[in-house]
Amino acid sequence: MAAPIAIQLEFxxxxxxxxxxxxxxxxxxxxxxxxxxxxQLLVWIQRNLLKERPELFVQGDSVRPGILVLINDADxxxxxxxxxxxxxxxxxxxxxxxxxx
Amino acid sequence: xxxLCSCCAEKRAVLKRxxxxxxxxxxxxxxxxxxxxxxxxxxxxxxxxxxxxGIAASGGKDSTVLAHVMKLLNERYNYGLELMLLSVxxxxxxxxxxxxxxxxxxxxxYELPLTIVSYEELYGWTxxxxxxxVGLKNNCTFCGVFRRQALDRGAIMLKVDKICTGHNADDxxxxxxxxxxxGDIARLRRCTAISTASEGEAxxxxxxxxxxxxxxxxxxxxxxxxxxxxxxxCIYSPNAYRGYARxxxxxxxxxxxxxxxxxxxxxxxxxxxxxxxxxxxxxxNRCGYISSQTLCKSCVLLEGLNRGLPKLGIGKHNRLxxxxxxxxxxxxxEERKLKSAEF
Numbered sequence: 001m002a003a004p005i006a007i008q009l010e011f012x013x014x015x016x017x018x019x020x021x022x023x024x025x026x027x028x029x030x031x032x033x034x035x036x037x038x039x040q041l042l043v044w045i046q047r048n049l050l051k052e053r054p055e056l057f058v059q060g061d062s063v064r065p066g067i068l069v070l071i072n073d074a075d076x077x078x079x080x081x082x083x084x085x086x087x088x089x090x091x092x093x094x095x096x097x098x099x100x101x
Numbered sequence: 102x103x104x105l106c107s108c109c110a111e112k113r114a115v116l117k118r119x120x121x122x123x124x125x126x127x128x129x130x131x132x133x134x135x136x137x138x139x140x141x142x143x144x145x146x147x148x149x150x151x152x153x154x155g156i157a158a159s160g161g162k163d164s165t166v167l168a169h170v171m172k173l174l175n176e177r178y179n180y181g182l183e184l185m186l187l188s189v190x191x192x193x194x195x196x197x198x199x200x201x202x203x204x205x206x207x208x209x210x211y212e213l214p215l216t217i218v219s220y221e222e223l224y225g226w227t228x229x230x231x232x233x234x235v236g237l238k239n240n241c242t243f244c245g246v247f248r249r250q251a252l253d254r255g256a257i258m259l260k261v262d263k264i265c266t267g268h269n270a271d272d273x274x275x276x277x278x279x280x281x282x283x284g285d286i287a288r289l290r291r292c293t294a295i296s297t298a299s300e301g302e303a304x305x306x307x308x309x310x311x312x313x314x315x316x317x318x319x320x321x322x323x324x325x326x327x328x329x330x331x332x333x334x335c336i337y338s339p340n341a342y343r344g345y346a347r348x349x350x351x352x353x354x355x356x357x358x359x360x361x362x363x364x365x366x367x368x369x370x371x372x373x374x375x376x377x378x379x380x381x382x383x384x385x386n387r388c389g390y391i392s393s394q395t396l397c398k399s400c401v402l403l404e405g406l407n408r409g410l411p412k413l414g415i416g417k418h419n420r421l422x423x424x425x426x427x428x429x430x431x432x433x434x435e436e437r438k439l440k441s442a443e444f
Contacts, residue, residue: 013162013320014332065351068320075116075321078104078124096332097162097271097320098347 002035004028005088009045015067015096020051029086038071039082041092056098068095108133115325119315119358127325134322138310139174145295147308148263150181155261155305156213157252158186160203163267165330166319167311171265172211185259186211189251190219191244192227196336203331210329218255220247224399226406232337235411240337242415243406246398250390256305263296268309271316271350274361277368278346287379293368304391315361395422410439 009025016023029036029044039061046058057064062082069076070093071084086092104114104124112126118133125133141147148154156171158164168186175182188204191197201217208215221227224247232240256264273293280289291297296308311319323330353360373379384390385397392398398414404425405413413421424431431439 012324012332014334017333065355066316066347068317070324073115074103074113077117078114093324095320095324097316098351 004031007090010093013095015094018052018057019049036086038084066098116321119317138170141313142310148182152262153183155185155187155256155264157264157266158188158204160200160331162320162323162330163269165328166323167267168211184213186213186215187255188217189248190217192220192229194229200331206329218251223251239415243402250399253305264305264307265310269311269314269316269319270361274364275346275350277364290373412439
């Protein structure tokens with residue numbers, strides 16, 4: 001059994017608009033049999049935080065292309081992407097690049 | 102396991118570069134990003150010492166990074182440029198007024214003088230007022246056409262020699278795709294050019310120093326440098342066709358990240374066979390701006406707004422231009438066709 005973990009989520013670059021305009025969220029992921037990975041986190045976010053237009057955030061079982069993900073301030077492409085196993089106190093940032101200037 | 106920087110082999114890598122696949126630490130990334138923009142500027146000879154250069158600034162990620170990097174490189178490499186910020190206020194409450202606040206902060210942060218030109222002062226119409234008349238279907242046409250000319254007018258007011266814009270690699274690739282999809286051969290041929298030639302007095306040459314910079318890197322540069330930028334959607338309907346091209350491109354990029362630079366490469370190396378009919382550039386009979394028609398698009402759109410015929414500039418109504426120029430009355434049928442707005 002994996003104990004519940006507390007993590008910080010941040011949404012920026014316009015992605016926050018899909019989450020009531022809120023940029024920072026402190027969340028606790030509940031106990032489950034498997035360790036939490038980013039793939040499961042995305043499902044959890046979709047069920048618990050995402051307020052509108054899910055198609056602008058998720059595509060298939062990943063984020064929509066054009067949304068950058070940083071885990072503890074490093075590109076998730078260096079961290080195993082969806083398979084990264086979340087640790088207590090991790091910080092995950094989602095930045096949309098899809099908004100114009 | 103943290104990945105080490107493939108450049109310095111000392112610090113923890115923070116990103117994987119889409120263009121090269123290299124994993125870099127923060128410092129090596131800043132260095133590589135800035136150096137590549139410098140290379141772009143130097144090898145394309147974008148500027149000459151002593152020039153006055155206007156940076157088109159919207160407060161968004163691209164122009165904020167552009168202003169930051171231009172200021173930094175101008176000092177680091179002694180370009181000898183006099184830089185200033187130029188913004189356009191389209192008059193969109195809740196969107197542009199907020200982003201202009203960001204530009205005003207950038208003015209302080211980068212110590213670059215800022216000039217704002219507004220649609221209201223230039224055309225007598227804000228976008229809010231235009232949308233009230235034309236509806237949400239074609240308003241992006243008005244905004245795009247007016248913005249292009251507004252930047253030129255602002256640049257002439259400021260007596261700048263050049264304007265640089267924040268168009269990035271993704272934008273250029275997207276435009277190549279759009280021009281292919283629309284069969285717009287004239288634009289397809291010139292859209293990958295890094296700078297536009299001077300096209301007469303009403304048009305100030307433009308260039309794109311970030312032409313080869315990936316959007317991902319621009320956003321991460323802004324993020325790691327903690328640059329102050331504004332990001333929200335325009336409150337009026339987004340340009341749907343561009344949206345499809347953009348989504349397609351992002352999907353391609355997620356499968357193969359070189360797609361973006363590859364599309365630009367294709368665009369750069371296309372040559373149009375002889376005998377393809379191209380519009381001949383002339384000047385607008387009314388305002389003197391470049392135009393391939395008797396009246397420029399901006400004057401036609403404005404005439405339509407002022408006469409309560411919003412569809413005048415939407416679609417092909419070229420044969421009505423002489424009637425407008427000579428101020429002849431339109432027939433009832435013509436009026437009806439041009440009046441209806443779509444919401």
